[in-house]
Amino acid sequence: MTKKTILITGAGSGLGKGTALGLAAKGHKVIAGVHKWEQKSRLIEDAKKAGVQDNLEIIKLNILDIMDCQKAWEYDVDILVNNAGIGHSGPVSEMPVGLIREVMETNVFSNLEFAQPFIQKMVKRGSGKLVFVSSVAGLSTTPYLGAYNASKHALESIVQSLRDELTPMGLTVATINPGPYDTGFNDRMYDSYAQWFDEDVHFTPLKNIEAAAKKMAENQFDPKAMIEKMIEIIPQESHDFRTILPTDFVAMCKEYQETQYKIQSDTVDPSKK
Template sequence: MEKTIFITGAGSGLGKGAALGLAEKGHRVIAPVETAPQVTSLREEAKAKGVDLEVFKMDIKNPQDLAQMLEYDFDIFVANAAINEGGPLAEVPMMNFRELFEVNVFSTLETAQIAARKFVEKGKGKIIFISSMAGITTTPYVGPYTATKHAIEGIAATMQKELEGFGVQVATINPGAFDTGFNDRSAEAKWKWYDEGIHFTKKEDMQEADQALENQFDSADMIAKMIETIPLDSHKYRTVYPPETEKQMKEEEAKLWDMEI
């Protein structure tokens, strides 16, 4: 059945792929993006693919932009907009850390609150938070992003319990490491402020950790999983992909129960 799906952060990466793919499947897709140039770019891509997408600028940190959400009626809300930046937690500049929380947690929750009010009024609807494997697992020097996604996991699980009685579904989608460029940009960002002469974290340790980015999964597979899952009337609360990432997440979580320090 055709659904109306509102997906934030549709200007790039997995969000963009999912927005275009869902539209190709015949769903009505409302696809706001962060910046004005992304509006032009996504509209052109949709036109080239022969699909209808409702594209406009909506920076989720901007209250005026956010007010546009009130004008739309939709069945499913996908909280996908996010930014990413790496670096050692003991030394990351707090300004950078706060910015990640501003976008990935505070503004994301604000969008979900708007969707929740709409759905409660209708007595039905679904909110999907695009979390991450980083919502459950931890990786050295990915701490700022990991902290925000752990917060999203807490928000999603709590809202699921609070909204169920109103007929509103809440779920998460947790991608592994995919080659959208999102993780690579994050790894690069820390080198803007890191100074070997000032910081105690070893440059070599961070460079070694960055090498893991050489083996990322093909984003087309994750996009296909999102296109399949998002419109469903019923599915698992947490959708992790690929399966090896789900296994890794479960194993790492189990280890914490027995780990001693």
């Protein structure tokens, strides 16, 4: 496989960091965009330990910061991996809408805004690949993750539009849809409702939110397999538009969609009870 120049956002931790290090180890030239300066220091150390520092350029890249974005837009890349993401938890019926906006701003608007100048260069060249790290949460919903679900569902439809607009121009567009992986992301997301939720003020039973958080905490997978899959497919010329892992989540997502056509308006999705 020819060596590629690959820029990854949110590469300072979790799936993005593992993927950046793994792609560099395979000989690709990786530009690892890290959100925070501390993440940069840690990634420099990890890259040295892995012996991949020559293939890994680390840049400070908060996709909400125009100065960071402008610096990143100077690079010419074969592949852009839009991996940066955040989440907030809590019932959408009571959640401050500003928090939902915050999630949409990062996961949807800023991801697209950051990608657009790269898209322009790729179209001019007639080649290039865009990979968006969406989620199983973009194809189904989970109690008290409505804000995050909304963002990944929106991202899904944006990426489908990009695919249909850009494939005829020589670009490749794909999503990666992880299930629940133990990177700390989900735990942080489920911690966040406690910043504003007050049992004495809000009507949602706290025990229901706690039960959903516990269920998530107890059902997460080792991120190693997901990172390996990302390292495998990101540099490939052609593969499925959507990569869902673990693979049994494919059936779960399809069943979720089917259920929406079957349930009555006065019924809760049985999987959510």
